[in-house]
Amino acid sequence: MMNRIAFIKLRGNFTTKSFLLHSETPFSSFHIGLHSDTRNVSSNRSLFDKITNLNDALNLFDEMSHRHPLPSVVKFTQLLNVVTKMKHFTYALNLFKQMCSLGVPLDKYTLSIAIKCCCQLHRTKDGFALLGCCFRRAISPNVYIYNALLDGLVLEDKILEAEMLFKKLIKQKLCEPSVVTYSTMIKGLCKFGNNVTALALLRLMEQKNCKPDIVTYNTIIDSLCKDKMMDDAFKLFKEMVFEKGILPNVITYTSLIRGLCNLGRWDEASKLLKEMEDENISPNVQTFTVLVDAFCKEGKVEEAEAVINIMVERGKAPDLVTYSSLIDGYCLRREMFKAREIFDSMTLRGLVPNVVTYSSLLNGYCKNLNIEKAEQMFREMSGKGLKPDVVTYNTMIQGFFQVGRCVDAHKLFDEMYAQGQIPNECTYRIVLEGLCKNRQVEEALSLFHLVGDSKLNSDIAMYNILINGAGKYGKVDIAKNLFHDLIDKGLQPDVHIKSPT
DNA sequence: CTAGGGTTAG
Structure with a gap:
């Protein structure tokens, strides 16, 4: 549980930061039509059902926008929805902007889709x-719109803002929260490891006569399963099945397994x-992948291979995630030849390795101190048009430090920016650890100070690295200063610090 | 014409 919270905290920091980079609000300047359009509500779904790719959708939009008179807002919104369902949120937003400039009178449906797109794009x-x-256009926002916003806040790890919005909805009666509203809030709480409040919210919704469904329970x-609280998970499972009569599905079982x-x-x-x-619930690719992953993490690659064989027998083709787990398994066992073989076999099966797959193998090479092979993978992925990510x-970088190639590590750190x-x-953490390991405690220290006021400077883990690094190479003064520094900041030294004497 | 849940890498 601690790990999950630490992880989220970490991610939260940086999403906030990167969010600030695009904080311009491009919509404030848009003209939004005033008229509400009630014509033509009868839908012609078949027209839009046929659209299966982005290009067709964009072409149709273009054609529609040149018609005289313009098609109704309903038609435009249906098309907008098609693009959104394809998860092309950026394109959908562009279409929305075009609708605005065409003067198509927007309604709450159009806006709810546009809002959803913004939220999904962080x-x-x-x-x-x-x-x-x-509000300005007298379109009263409904529960769909608030759900989209709530989900967006959760997605960006803005849990406090999500809670504030949720409470505001209820207190100010902005809309009647639906089972989706509650479930979204519960998801947010679970994401932050707050199972207790999530459960309390489950009880609250029951009190308010909003029936939790399979999604809420799942x-x-x-979340309980992730926190290894299996007794509680099974208790809830039984409640769902025997008290509420809700049948578990493949997702429920996959979580428990x-x-x-x-x-x-x-x-x-x-x-x-x-x-x-x-x-009669068939395990799917994800269910099997859970087994593969768990076996691999324990180094039981034979068992993992057996699961994959069963999958194949049942016509469930292992996917990128399955093979990435298997590659990790072989890397863990230092069987790099085998890991490479799996990697190559994926291509033969028509699976295109992605950043994660490459990173898995690259990580394996690094951990086995075959830095040249790792570099090769790094170059190869760039050559294939895959952008290396932070991971x-x-x-x-960690690989370079491990073999003492500090200059290359440094170069890559700059390249990353x-x-x-x-x-x-x-x-x-990796850079500080790497520098300390390579006897560059002073440099680590100056980097630490350079980063300045960030959370980093009040992270006990960073102090642990530096103090232990300094201590190891007899830089007692540095260690002592750091120790006093952390006490001054009100941080609690933990067991990982050997108090400098 | 609108909404929610499960799997991968350091």
Whole structure:
């Protein structure tokens, strides 16, 4: 549980930072039509059902926008929805902007889709700007719009703002929260490891006569499983099935099986797998991948391979995630030849390795101190048009430090910036650790001070690295200063620090 | 014409 919270905290910091980079609000300047259009509500769905790719949708939009008279807002919104369903949120927003300039009279449907797009693009701020447009245009926002905004805040890890919005909805009666509203808020709480409040909210919604459904239960059950609280997870599972009469689905079972596997409770996991099959719920690729991953993390690649064979027999093709887990498994066992073989076999199966796949193998090479092979992978992925992400850079930088190539590590650290990848807390940890390991404690210290006021400077883990690094090479003064520094900041020294004497 | 849940890398 601690790990999850630490992880989220870490991610939260940097999403906030990167969000500030695009905080311009492009919608405030838009003209939004005033008329409400009630013509032509009868839908011609078949027209839009046929659109299966982005280009067709964009072409149709273009054609529609040249018609005289313009098609109704309903037609435009249907098309907008098609693009959104394809998850092309940026394109959908562009279409929305075009609708604005064409003077198509927008309604709450159009706006709810546009708001959803902003939120899914981590631009919830723009979503709220559009909410303002709703108010100005006397379009009263409904529960769909608030759900989209709430989800956006959760997505950006702005849990406090999400809670504030949620409470505001209820207190000011802005809309009647639906089961989706509650479930979204519950998801946010779970994401921050706050299962207790999530459960309290489950009870609250029941009190308010809003019936939790399979999604609500799955969200909490999954969170409990992630926190290894299997007893609570099964208690909730039983409540859902026997008290509420809600049938579990493949997602419910997959969460439970993952929880058991991660605790090494293989027998119970296999029992559950059998149980779900008895209930006629077939495990899917994700269910099997959970098993593969769990086996691999314990170095049991033979078992993982057996699961993959079963998958294939049942016509469930292992995907990128499955193979990435298997590659990790072989890397862990230092069987790099085998890892490479899996990697190559993926291509033969028509799977295109992505950044994660490359990073897995690259990580394997680094951990096995075959830095040249890792560099080769790094170059190869760039050659294939895959942009290394923060994790890739972190892995490679750590690899360089491990073999004492500090200059290359430094170069890559700079390149990371140049490529627009913002270093995260892991990056700094790796760099600080790397510098200390390579007897460059002073440099680590100056980097630490350079980063300045960020959370980093009040992170006990960073102090641990520096103090231990300084202590190891007899730089007692530095260690002492750091120790006093952290006490001054009110940080609690933990067991990982050897108090300098 | 609108909404929510499960899997991967350091």
